[in-house]
Amino acid sequence: MANSSEPSSSLSFTSSSHLSNGSISQNRSSSSSSEAGGGRGSNLEVISLSRLSSNLELLLIDSTCDYSDAQIVVEDIPVGVHRCILAARSKFFNDFFKRGKGSVELDEDKEGKPKYNMSDLLPFGKVGYEAFLIFLSYLYTGKFKPSPVEVSTCVDNGCPHDSCRPAIIFAVELMYASFVFQVPELISLFQRRLLNFVGKALVEDVIPILEVAFHCESRQLVEQCVDRVARSDLDDISIEKELPNEVAEKIIILRYKPLPGDENNTLALETLRGKRIRRIHKALDSDDVELVKLLLTESDITLDDANAIHYAVAYCDPKVVSEVLSLGVADVNLRNSRGYTVLHMAAMRREPSVIVSLLTKGACALDLTSDGRSAVSICRRLTRLKDYHAKMEQGQKTNKDRICIDVLEREMRRNPLAGNPSITSHTIAEDLHMKLLYLENRVLYIAVAFARLFFPSEAKLVVDIAHAETMSEFAGRSASKGSNGTLREVDLNETPIMQKKRLHSRMETLMRTVEMGRRYFPHCSEVVDKFMEDDLPDLFYLETGTEEEQRIKRMRFMELKDDVHKAFNKDKAEFNRCGFSSSSSSTSLKVGVNYKLRKL
Incomplete structure (x- = not known):
């Protein structure tokens, strides 16, 4: 998964902007001494910094090392923190703890530690529990951990998780935390990450990115998001409802900007x-x-x-x-x-x-x-x-x-x-022709051949209810000579978009037909399903194949005919038990079906 495979990054402790000049000079001096000592001194410094990072991490992950002196409550979960570390690493916390007790402080816990509510620390936005732990881990260790899979990936197994909503929201929360708590190097890191999302995400998923960019005053990120939304098909009402007024107005103006040479025109007045x-x-x-x-x-x-x-x-x-x-x-x-x-x-x-x-x-x-x-x-x-x-x-x-x-x-x-509800759009597109072929076979061979053979009035009723006007086309196609069984003749002038729209429309019509058959002839539908799974569609062509194959097909056809008659009698019996007419005529059955529809 994209998020879980991110390597841990190591960023310098001295990158926070609020450190004193003396500290910076001391670090530079140490660095110069290490260089003078050659590679041996450099290796020692790397080892010591790595060990320091690991030791500080124990304060977060080892329950036996609970020496915290304060708590921050995130999503109703108290997180123990060390104010000295937070103040040294974050200008926000440095200034905040200097002010002492304030209105955001909750009651002290049983050990007398001050408690703060995360929602009171944030002037805008939200930072969840897992995002705060990742942010806190960076403050303590100087290393940025990979995003936890359980909060940065979605449920869809076919998703690459490189631009789905959970991945975006997790990065947005970390951006909020980095900006509010004033950790500049993390702000830059998440600006780049969110910029990468803008081009790949659905436009509705760009909205939370644009919100955090606006509040965090990230000009480049705001411009990229505004341009993406303005060029999208997202409607004006959604833009006005979901974005700050200043941003929404900017998008609307950009979207309806007059063309060159037409500068005298203003935005069209609302009709x-x-x-x-x-x-x-x-x-x-x-x-x-x-x-x-x-x-x-x-x-x-x-x-x-x-x-x-x-x-x-x-x-x-x-x-x-x-x-x-x-x-x-x-x-x-x-x-x-x-x-x-x-x-x-x-x-x-x-x-x-x-x-x-x-x-x-x-x-x-x-x-x-x-x-x-x-x-x-x-x-x-x-x-x-x-x-x-x-x-x-x-x-x-x-x-x-x-x-x-x-x-x-x-x-x-x-x-x-x-089909499988978790499959991707690409899989759906590739499988569309197969689904349509299955539906046409089902409707053609069953609704036309079986239904019209055994109970033509009832079959016509189901088709009428489903508004499947294309049934006449199926019947004509099956009767025409030289039919090759294709979905339709190829139109060389048809664009891929037009073709996809046509296939979807046709599939929905056929699905309605099959669904109506399942609803009003459930036992017959079970027989049909079994036939489609177990038998070849050419079962109706009894005169094709060898003599032995023709004999087997005739036997199977008679068995299937008997099964359909029995199933149809069961369906009629259920209608009778519900108070419907036992007549199989289309008129009496239509009255019963309409009554049932009113009861649904």
């Missing part, structure tokens, strides 16, 4: 449509769903026009999300300008109640972003290993990250065609 959309968003911010309903009646703007569900899922209270969904006038599978569905936005937020509300209302967990990520893969890329594997004990807060992933994975497993 009436835009103002109405913002009013809806402000009403959502105020948790006023009644006002939202009123605004909808006063204009032609719909919830979908305003991407209101996307907005509520990202920024509003879960109760507001539930109330807006209950209005029943918005598409829960709508995509915004970036191609994200509402469930994708919920996965970024990682709030279980919001995800469950969307799934209950029909949000599709199979939908992919334009770069091939599903809601569960988004969630896994945002979740630290530590949070996912954390053991929950009575009285502790619920592990929301783990719950979100489990809920989404369970939803994905409802349809095995969804």
